[in-house]
Amino acid sequence: MRFKKPIIAITAVGMLALAACGGSGSTNGGSGEGASGIDAETLGSAGSGMNPDAKGPVEIEGAKEGGTVTVLSFSGLNSMDPTEAYYVNTASILSGLVTRSLTQYVYDEESGDMVLVPDLATDLGTPNEDFTEWKFTLREGIKWEDGTDVTAEDVRYGILRSFDRTSFPEGAAYSNDYFLDGDKYKGPYKSGTEYAGVEVEGNTLTLKMNKPFPDMPYWGAFPAIGPIPEGKDDPDKYRLHPMATGPYMFDEYTPEKSLTLVRNPHWDPATDPGRTAYPDKYVMDFQTDNTKIDQIMLNDQGEAQTTLTFDDVLAENFRTFQNDHEDRLVLGGQPCTSYWAPDYRKITDIKVRQALAYAYPYKDAALAAGLIENVTRIWGTNLMPPGIPERAEFNPLPDHEPGTTDTAKAKALLEEAGETGYEIKWLFANDDPSSVKAKDVQVRALKEAGFSPKPVASTIADLSTVRADPDADINVRSAGWCSDWPSGGSWFPPVMQSTNLDEEGLGSNYAVFSEPEVDQKIDEILTMPTEDQPAAWNELDKMIQEKYFPLFVIGYGGVAQTHGSAINGHNIDATFGMPTWKDIWVS
Amino acid sequence: MTTADLEQLEHELPPGEPVDKKIAGKSPTRIAFERLRKDKVAVISSAVVLLLILMGLFAPLICSLWGIYPDNSDPASPRPSEVLSFDTFPAIGPPYYPFTWEHPLGLAPRTGYDNLARLLYGIRTSLSVAAAATILSTVIGVSIGLVAGFARGWLDRLISFVIDLFLSFPFLLGALALAPIIISRFSTNLEALSKAQVIALVSVLVVFGWMALARLIRGQVLSLREREFVQAAQVMGVPTRRILFKELLPNLVAPIVVATSLTLPAYVAAEAGLSYLGIGLTGVPSLGQTINDAVNSYAEYPLYLWAPVVTVMVLVLALNLLGDSIRDAFDPKTRR
Numbered sequence: 001m002r003f004k005k006p007i008i009a010i011t012a013v014g015m016l017a018l019a020a021c022g023g024s025g026s027t028n029g030g031s032g033e034g035a036s037g038i039d040a041e042t043l044g045s046a047g048s049g050m051n052p053d054a055k056g057p058v059e060i061e062g063a064k065e066g067g068t069v070t071v072l073s074f075s076g077l078n079s080m081d082p083t084e085a086y087y088v089n090t091a092s093i094l095s096g097l098v099t100r101s102l103t104q105y106v107y108d109e110e111s112g113d114m115v116l117v118p119d120l121a122t123d124l125g126t127p128n129e130d131f132t133e134w135k136f137t138l139r140e141g142i143k144w145e146d147g148t149d150v151t152a153e154d155v156r157y158g159i160l161r162s163f164d165r166t167s168f169p170e171g172a173a174y175s176n177d178y179f180l181d182g183d184k185y186k187g188p189y190k191s192g193t194e195y196a197g198v199e200v201e202g203n204t205l206t207l208k209m210n211k212p213f214p215d216m217p218y219w220g221a222f223p224a225i226g227p228i229p230e231g232k233d234d235p236d237k238y239r240l241h242p243m244a245t246g247p248y249m250f251d252e253y254t255p256e257k258s259l260t261l262v263r264n265p266h267w268d269p270a271t272d273p274g275r276t277a278y279p280d281k282y283v284m285d286f287q288t289d290n291t292k293i294d295q296i297m298l299n300d301q302g303e304a305q306t307t308l309t310f311d312d313v314l315a316e317n318f319r320t321f322q323n324d325h326e327d328r329l330v331l332g333g334q335p336c337t338s339y340w341a342p343d344y345r346k347i348t349d350i351k352v353r354q355a356l357a358y359a360y361p362y363k364d365a366a367l368a369a370g371l372i373e374n375v376t377r378i379w380g381t382n383l384m385p386p387g388i389p390e391r392a393e394f395n396p397l398p399d400h401e402p403g404t405t406d407t408a409k410a411k412a413l414l415e416e417a418g419e420t421g422y423e424i425k426w427l428f429a430n431d432d433p434s435s436v437k438a439k440d441v442q443v444r445a446l447k448e449a450g451f452s453p454k455p456v457a458s459t460i461a462d463l464s465t466v467r468a469d470p471d472a473d474i475n476v477r478s479a480g481w482c483s484d485w486p487s488g489g490s491w492f493p494p495v496m497q498s499t500n501l502d503e504e505g506l507g508s509n510y511a512v513f514s515e516p517e518v519d520q521k522i523d524e525i526l527t528m529p530t531e532d533q534p535a536a537w538n539e540l541d542k543m544i545q546e547k548y549f550p551l552f553v554i555g556y557g558g559v560a561q562t563h564g565s566a567i568n569g570h571n572i573d574a575t576f577g578m579p580t581w582k583d584i585w586v587s
Numbered sequence: 588m589t590t591a592d593l594e595q596l597e598h599e600l601p602p603g604e605p606v607d608k609k610i611a612g613k614s615p616t617r618i619a620f621e622r623l624r625k626d627k628v629a630v631i632s633s634a635v636v637l638l639l640i641l642m643g644l645f646a647p648l649i650c651s652l653w654g655i656y657p658d659n660s661d662p663a664s665p666r667p668s669e670v671l672s673f674d675t676f677p678a679i680g681p682p683y684y685p686f687t688w689e690h691p692l693g694l695a696p697r698t699g700y701d702n703l704a705r706l707l708y709g710i711r712t713s714l715s716v717a718a719a720a721t722i723l724s725t726v727i728g729v730s731i732g733l734v735a736g737f738a739r740g741w742l743d744r745l746i747s748f749v750i751d752l753f754l755s756f757p758f759l760l761g762a763l764a765l766a767p768i769i770i771s772r773f774s775t776n777l778e779a780l781s782k783a784q785v786i787a788l789v790s791v792l793v794v795f796g797w798m799a800l801a802r803l804i805r806g807q808v809l810s811l812r813e814r815e816f817v818q819a820a821q822v823m824g825v826p827t828r829r830i831l832f833k834e835l836l837p838n839l840v841a842p843i844v845v846a847t848s849l850t851l852p853a854y855v856a857a858e859a860g861l862s863y864l865g866i867g868l869t870g871v872p873s874l875g876q877t878i879n880d881a882v883n884s885y886a887e888y889p890l891y892l893w894a895p896v897v898t899v900m901v902l903v904l905a906l907n908l909l910g911d912s913i914r915d916a917f918d919p920k921t922r923r
Contacts, residue, residue: 316884
């Protein structure tokens with residue numbers, strides 16, 4: 001049975017995280033061809049623009065109403081409870097079509113970027129001076145799919161649910177991290193609805209924080225920060241049919257397998273500054289093999305004309321799409337970084353870590369994993385992907401072109417450190433052919449550089465569990481991380497701040513990196529004035545990489561999706577690397 | 588076969604052929620071989636099987652003479668980035684570039700491994716796994732069948748029950764459940780893992796493959812044990828072991844050979860099938876694995892898929908036809 005790159009959520013301090021098998025893609029020198037790639041400059045510019053004045057209704061010129069859109073994917077579909085929707089596919093489908101939250105992203109045709117606009121709230125929120133209190137005023141006339149009014153109390157209840165890490169272990173934990181008493185309040189099921197952090201006054205919500213949270217409008221765009229009707233929200237049942245406030249509602253839904261969305265008659269476009277709803281129906285299937293999806297999309301016959309997929313085209317079919325069906329191939333960015341994280345406790349010599357970065361077979365591993373250079377694999381060295389405000393490129397390794405392997409240099413460094421024959425142990429999924437192939441090229445490259453590679457076999461099902469075990473017998477972890485919003489605040493606290501290994505495990509600090517200086521610096525930046533933060537995060541990125549080099553970046557992500565000839569408005573939502581659901585129409 | 592059978596056999600020989608009474612002591616096996624030699628299908632299929640066996644046996648030699656590599660363990664083998672284009676298709680040879688003798692069957696996308704080398708090593712894997720499984724399941728099946736047939740009463744009933752039990756256990760489920768267990772058990776030692784996978788695969792094939800033969804042998808023994816020569820041996824006080832192996836076994840050569848020759852191709856197909864599903868071998872080249880990989884790029888690169896598919900087909904077909912011919916030769920009653 002074949003499995004595709006699994007999308008794995010990180011739960012501890014979670015963000016949208018992506019498990020990548022590492023690697024990189026490359027044009028062969030001799031053949032002289034290459035993929036005309038995506039714009040690496042704007043890759044991760046996950047909605048850095050804001051427009052608090054956007055007004056509904058939204059109309060697309062020339063767009064027609066009607067039709068059924070078929071959506072195909074191979075990656076399954078996790079919990080659709082809005083509080084728990086923290087995978088790129090669940091979060092994007094819910095917020096694009098079904099549920100509304102305080103704020104939302106819309107696609108800006110001109111810049112090709114996502115812009116944050118209000119959704120249920122009338123603007124992007126009003127903070128107090130030090131960003132410890134936010135006020136959001138709700139719009140009038142928002143209704144549930146059954147016709148009853150959505151009240152501020154419903155939104156409050158939805159936010160309360162986002163504190164519950166036991167009922168919703170896969171959900172994001174920003175409420176716990178930033179809200180008042182977030183570490184003590186455990187959600188309405190355990191701690192009751194008495195909670196002082198969210199107050200309702202008429203149509204206005206007041207959110208209180210325990211520390212400055214200037215990024216609150218971004219967190220407000222998650223499905224978790226939307227209304228949930230109290231009394232109809234049993235976590236085991238609600239995930240099967242979350243109540244719609246957006247243009248579509250659940251019709252039929254089989255978890256992990258398929259989902260049919262039909263029009264929600266009570267959605268009023270005049271209240272929505274982001275969504276259009278031209279198609280009558282969405283029929284989604286999440287278990288179609290990628291080979292089959294590609295063939296359906298290539299043939300473009302009958303129903304395939306109104307079909308789209310959010311899975312990447314297989315590398316093997318990319319050339320055909322690019323040459324013959326370029327108009328139906330959508331390339332775009334995904335604000336994700338893949339990296340190799342040597343265990344900071346075990347590989348203590350910085351030279352060994354640097355040697356590893358020189359020795360890594362970037363291009364070979366990308367080819368083996370089926371990634372295409374400049375399309376689904378973009379080279380880089382910063383931990384933060386391109387597009388994040390004030391990001392400045394730097395290279396912590398002298399004479400190293402990103403994406404190239406320098407065996408001689410690695411060998412020399414290793415000799416200098418007196419560690420020739422250093423044992424490297426990392427995990428691969430023995431039942432995933434791509435993972436096995438990537439492992440084979442990694443073994444060879446490390447061996448040539450003077451390491452003793454000892455790959456450890458695991459399975460697709462177990463890999464992330466073993467990787468998250470601080471005591472696992474491995475000393476390098478292959479990992480990936482995606483921005484939740486364009487700020488270092490969604491990168492360094494989860495990826496680089498030390499965690500309490502006994503209590504919370506690795507969290508998402510796969511390097512098991514722990515330096516008091518860095519921990520302190522992260523806390524400092526979080527309390528800085530917002531305008532100074534972007535530069536400070538970049539400064540920190542550079543400082544960590546140059547001084548400690550705890551991990552090396554393999555590259556950034558990108559997506560290559562396809563759609564049928566009758567689908568319009570399929571662009572890439574760079575906050576997720578998913579289709580722009582809000583703009584789709586059928587011609 | 589008893590002497591009575593033998594006489595009957597000789598009477599059945601075509602009347603036109605002069606039967607030399609002086610060498611009337613031809614063994615049934617020898618007669619069967621003579622028949623096989625005259626059977627064109629048998630000759631052709633055994634030639635094909637022999638060729639494939641030689642290809643598998645001399646795979647390392649052929650590869651080193653040709654300068655091709657089935658994987659990247661050799662420092663001289665090409666790196667993916669040296670021989671592949673940006674979209675993982677080979678930058679030399681099919682599908683986008685003309686045929687080259689350096690890589691007659693082309694290179695594998697994503698890895699740049701040589702397809703011919705993978706094919707030769709794949710045949711080697713297929714045949715050795717199938718042969719090992721066949722030998723083991725034959726030995727087990729024959730022994731259990733002999734004991735079950737000869738022992739009356741509770742032992743026979745017990746063994747028959749065990750046979751039914753194994754027959755009712757879902758083979759694919761067993762194989763699917765075993766794979767992850769083995770991976771986690773041998774996760775740190777890849778060489779041991781690769782060996783464990785071979786042993787596990789052979790065991791799975793054997794554990795779910797001996798029952799048919801055991802039943803067949805039991806049935807044969809049930810009828811043989813009432814024959815006079817067996818009863819005579821029992822009366823004379825010959826030990827049971829001796830009766831089983833010296834009196835009964837020689838008379839069971841024909842069904843054993845026939846069953847074996849038909850099991851072998853079934854195992855070849857099963858090995859490819861399990862590897863295709865990802866629960867077979869991963870550390871060594873295997874035809875099933877190659878077929879699984881090739882499905883992704885079939886539209887652009889059909890040769891990559893057809894080469895292993897045709898090889899498996901030819902191998903299984905040749906073995907099956909040979910098995911049919913052997914059955915015909917050993918069992919004249921079914922002769923067409």
